[in-house]
Amino acid sequence: MSRDLISGLFWLAIAIFFSIEGLIHLKLGAVRQPGPGFFPFWGGVVLGLLSLVLLLNSLKNRDRLSLSGLKSSKFLLATGAILAYLLLLETLGFVTITFLFLFLLLRLEYKGWVFSAVSALGGAVSSYALFQLWLKTQLPAGPFGF
Amino acid sequence: MSMEIFQGLLYGFQVVLQPINLFYCFIGVFIGTLVGVLPGLGPAAAIALLLPSTFAASPVSAIIMLAGIYYGAMYGGSTTSILVNIPGEAASVVTCLDGHAMARQGRAGPALGISAFGSFIAGTLSVIVLTFLAPSLAKVALSFGPPEYFSLMVLGLTILTYFARESMVKALMMAAVGLLCGSVGVDSISGRYRFTFGIQTLMDGLGLVPVIMGLFGISEVLLNLERGKQKQEIFATPAKGLFPTREDWRRSTLPIMRGSVLGFFLGVLPGAGAIIASFVSYAVEKKASKYPERFGTGVIEGVAGPEAANNAAAGGAFIPLLTLGIPANAVMAILLGALMIHGLQPGPLLMKQAPDVFWGIITSMYIGNAMLLVLNLPLIPMWARLLRVPYAILFPFILLFCLIGSYSVTNNVGDGIVMWVFGVLGYLMKKFDYEAAPLILAMVIGPMMEEALRQSLILSAGSFTIFVARPISAGFILAAALLLILPLITRRREVAKAWTSVPQESAE
Numbered sequence: 001m002s003r004d005l006i007s008g009l010f011w012l013a014i015a016i017f018f019s020i021e022g023l024i025h026l027k028l029g030a031v032r033q034p035g036p037g038f039f040p041f042w043g044g045v046v047l048g049l050l051s052l053v054l055l056l057n058s059l060k061n062r063d064r065l066s067l068s069g070l071k072s073s074k075f076l077l078a079t080g081a082i083l084a085y086l087l088l089l090e091t092l093g094f095v096t097i098t099f100l101f102l103f104l105l106l107r108l109e110y111k112g113w114v115f116s117a118v119s120a121l122g123g124a125v126s127s128y129a130l131f132q133l134w135l136k137t138q139l140p141a142g143p144f145g146f
Numbered sequence: 147m148s149m150e151i152f153q154g155l156l157y158g159f160q161v162v163l164q165p166i167n168l169f170y171c172f173i174g175v176f177i178g179t180l181v182g183v184l185p186g187l188g189p190a191a192a193i194a195l196l197l198p199s200t201f202a203a204s205p206v207s208a209i210i211m212l213a214g215i216y217y218g219a220m221y222g223g224s225t226t227s228i229l230v231n232i233p234g235e236a237a238s239v240v241t242c243l244d245g246h247a248m249a250r251q252g253r254a255g256p257a258l259g260i261s262a263f264g265s266f267i268a269g270t271l272s273v274i275v276l277t278f279l280a281p282s283l284a285k286v287a288l289s290f291g292p293p294e295y296f297s298l299m300v301l302g303l304t305i306l307t308y309f310a311r312e313s314m315v316k317a318l319m320m321a322a323v324g325l326l327c328g329s330v331g332v333d334s335i336s337g338r339y340r341f342t343f344g345i346q347t348l349m350d351g352l353g354l355v356p357v358i359m360g361l362f363g364i365s366e367v368l369l370n371l372e373r374g375k376q377k378q379e380i381f382a383t384p385a386k387g388l389f390p391t392r393e394d395w396r397r398s399t400l401p402i403m404r405g406s407v408l409g410f411f412l413g414v415l416p417g418a419g420a421i422i423a424s425f426v427s428y429a430v431e432k433k434a435s436k437y438p439e440r441f442g443t444g445v446i447e448g449v450a451g452p453e454a455a456n457n458a459a460a461g462g463a464f465i466p467l468l469t470l471g472i473p474a475n476a477v478m479a480i481l482l483g484a485l486m487i488h489g490l491q492p493g494p495l496l497m498k499q500a501p502d503v504f505w506g507i508i509t510s511m512y513i514g515n516a517m518l519l520v521l522n523l524p525l526i527p528m529w530a531r532l533l534r535v536p537y538a539i540l541f542p543f544i545l546l547f548c549l550i551g552s553y554s555v556t557n558n559v560g561d562g563i564v565m566w567v568f569g570v571l572g573y574l575m576k577k578f579d580y581e582a583a584p585l586i587l588a589m590v591i592g593p594m595m596e597e598a599l600r601q602s603l604i605l606s607a608g609s610f611t612i613f614v615a616r617p618i619s620a621g622f623i624l625a626a627a628l629l630l631i632l633p634l635i636t637r638r639r640e641v642a643k644a645w646t647s648v649p650q651e652s653a654e
Contacts, residue, residue, distance in 0.1 A: 007578040011319055018326050018341075026333075026340060032608030036333035036340055039596040040326060047322035053315050074371050078545070079570060082364065085549055086562040101549075102542045109371070109538035123543060127550065135199035137554040 004058035012051040019044030077108055093142015094132070098124040151281060154497075158505030162513055167207050167506070174211035175514045178218020179522060182235045183226050183529045186370060187544050189219035189235065190476045191363045194355040195551035197484055205488035206503050210510040212484055216477050217269060217460040217511065220420060221518045224261040224453050225529050228254055237420035237456035240428040244441065244448030251444050255387035256394050260446055261453035262522045263390070264398065268406040268454035269515040272461030275410055277508055280497075284469040287494040292605065293612050296598035297622035299472065299591050302416030304626040306584050309422045314633050317584050320575075324585040327352050328592020335600055347560025354483055354590060356552040356565035358476055361582040363548040364569025367541050369576055388523050390446070398450035401431050405454030412455070413462025417587060419475040420459040427455035461511060467492055468504060472591060476583070479590035 022028065022041030029035025085101045092100075102120035107113075131137040161167060181192040193212050200208035223235030228245035241261065248257040290298075303321045310317030330341045331351025342348040390398065408430065409423040431451040432438045441448050463474040471493030473479035485492050490500050497504045552565040572582055606612035614620045 003578050007580070011323065014323070014326070018329075021341065026338065027336075030608065031603060034600045034603055036336045036338045039592075039599065040329045040340065043322055043325045043329065047319060047326065050315055050319045050322060054313075054319065057315070075368055075573075078368060078371055079566070082545060082549065082566055082569070083563075086553075086559050086566065089553070089559060089562075098546060102546065105542035105545065106539065109541070119539065120542075123546065127546060131199075131550055131554070135196075136202060137198050137550065138557050139550070139554070140557075 002058045004054050008051045008055040008058060012048055012055070015044045015048035015051055017044070019048065074108070078105070081105060090140045091142065093144060094139040095124050095128050096142050096144070098127060151278060154281065154501065154505045155277060155509060157501060158509030161206055161502050161506040162210065162510045167210055167510070168513070170203065170207040170211040171214050171510050171514050172517055174214020175218035175221075175518050176521065178215035178220075179222035179518065179525070179529070180532075181215065182219035182222020182224075182238075183532060184540070184544075185226055185230075185232050185234050186363070186366045186541070187547070188362055189216045190358050190480060191548065191551065192219070193477060193480045193484075194358055194555070195547055197355065197480065197487070198551075198554040200484065201487070205485070205490055205500070206506040208484060208488060209481065209503060209507055210514075212481055213464070213507055213510065214514045216481075217457060217514060218518060220269075220453075220457045220460050221262065221265050221522050222529070223456075224265070224449075225258060225526060226533060228257045228261070228449070229530055230533055237424050237459070238453070239421070240424050240452045241449055243428070244443070244445050247442065247444030248446065248449065253444065256390040256446065257449050258526055259388040259523065260390045260394060260398050260450045262388075262519060264402045264405070264450045264454040265457040266515055266519040267402055268409060268458040269461060269518075270512065271406045272410045272413070272458040273508065273511040273515070276461050276464060276511075280465055280468050280504075280508065283465060284494045284497050287469045290470070290494075290618070291616075292598040292601035293616050293619040294622070295470070295472070296595060296602055297613055297619040297626070298416065298470070299595045299598070301622040301626040301629075302472070302474070302591070303584065303588055304417070304629045305415055306417035306587055308629045308633070309418065309425075310581055310584070313579075316580050320580055320582070320584040321588040324588025324590075325592040325595070327357070327585070327589040329596065334593060334597055345560070347558060347564060350556075351593075352589065353552075353555060353561045353564060354479060355555045356561040357568045357589065358480070358586060359548045359552050360565040360568025360570075361572035361575075361586065362476075363544065364565060365572030365576060365582075367544055368569065368573045370537060371541065388526065394446050397446055400434075401427075401447045401451035402454040404430060404434070405451040406458040409455030409458030410462040413459030413474065414465045416466050416472055416474040416591075418459070419463060420456040421583075423455040423459035424452035427451040464507065464511075468496060468507070469494060471496075472594070473587075476586045476590070479586070482590075 018040045022037035022044060026037030026040065027035035028037045028041055081101060081104055085097055088097050099120050102123045103116050106116035106120055128139065132139045162171065177192060177196065178189060181187045181189060193215050196212065196215065200211060219235050220237055223233060223238030224241045224245065226232055226234030227238040227241035228249050231242050231246040233239040233242055245257045245261070248254065307314055307317035307321055330348055332338070332349065333340055339349060405427040408427050409420070412418040412423040412426060413420065428448060428451060431447045432441045435441065435447060463478050466472045466474045467478045467482060471482070471491065473482045482492055485503070490496065490503060548565065549562060552562045553559065555561060575582060602612050613623055
């Protein structure tokens, strides 16, 4: 399976979804008075046709599936950390979750407990000072009030 | 020079020279240079991050600062390209070629110097042209109806896909995906919800800030993490010797001039922009040179031209925004959002309705460019030291900034999730050779395009001939059609060659 084949199928599915949704659930309307489904439907059709072109091309000149160096552990850890940050942000509060987040990621790539802990604490406090106190961004407070 | 422009300029300077606005301008260009220097954090993400912090400021101050981040980044990006051979910012990708080669020969100083001076000259020239062109274009734009807007946006998307790095089919696909993404949320004409799946966050549509931060910020970090530790050679800059020699100047003058003109016009075209301008300038200089074979080995023309071009493009990009209300690229899209948040409607009427903003932005760029020139050269040693901070320490903070930025626009965790989704999508897109730029531009102008299309069809009672029956619209459509047909004949060899001759890192 080539990369274009996989991704082409993915986009084809997206295209079919938008077209059907535009055609059936939203209304296409008349050409003289286009409805809410008109644009998504035709957008989906265009995407679908282009996907087909890509698929046909990929069958002709097949490149091998080489996803260079997928080190899945780091990828999963980083994406997991971002998701966890978002899900816990409003329960734990900005400073606490930011400290944990920075600490985990600094440890992931860099050695040294003390260094990671100190920089994570410094990062959490100074970003709080910068965004909450100076720039007046509304950051969520946790059980401790920050 | 018409009286009107002169008065406008005078008024603009009165606005900008207020201490508070000078302060915001300085902060803007300083942060811009910083994010330009730092690889993996571009101007789009930075403007998105700082947008919420401008809510308290006056519209003029806010826009002056946000605009400063944009052209400031064009200055900063070259520093990283020259010293580390990694583009700090996508528009500085080509600068790596000859800029870094010059650094290897111990000529980092003149390379940095000529990019700062070249940027200043081009930036200033493009603001001058902007000053004279914007008011008259705004008047022309008043005669644009929905068909003209629609055709122009079609042309913009076509230009962007024409210059695509990989296959044009894939770029067109991304434009289509962007249009579909843009249709999420409330339909502006019928008021119906589309593709929201009952999710609160999607009711207002996909947020531009989280999508940009995901596609450009998060995905970039994920890719860099995977590449792992690379030994990077950072060239120490001599404290003196930043000034190019007389010979350097003689060789750079024409490239800077050509880069300025080219950059400005490519900047004005929606869809082209600073990145493409720098590539085209490099190609032009190579063609014009008496010794094209020496390009890539540290020729100063290869630094001067592209660096001038990307700055001129940054100025030119304000034209469609200020006169038509159409963003030429992702950064302009966020600025458009910023103007609207501050209660302003960019477009042909902006000059009349908010002259302080219109002239304030333009004149702030004269001041900002001068600040950058003064600021940049002495600060280069500091930026060089910053570049020594290992990525392992840098990346958690880049991620944190993205998280804060996506959250703080609407104080909604849902937007953070949107960013996460687009971060993973952007990562996969890179793996599968898709580009994010057409998606972003299409997503932004999608709702405008749809409205223009539907209004045009209502106007014409359902006849598509309206797009070719009106001369201006027909011109846009014809140009777009040519760009679509051209690659079938020429196979876009030149464009592809320009892209492949450049290091692959952080292309956005």
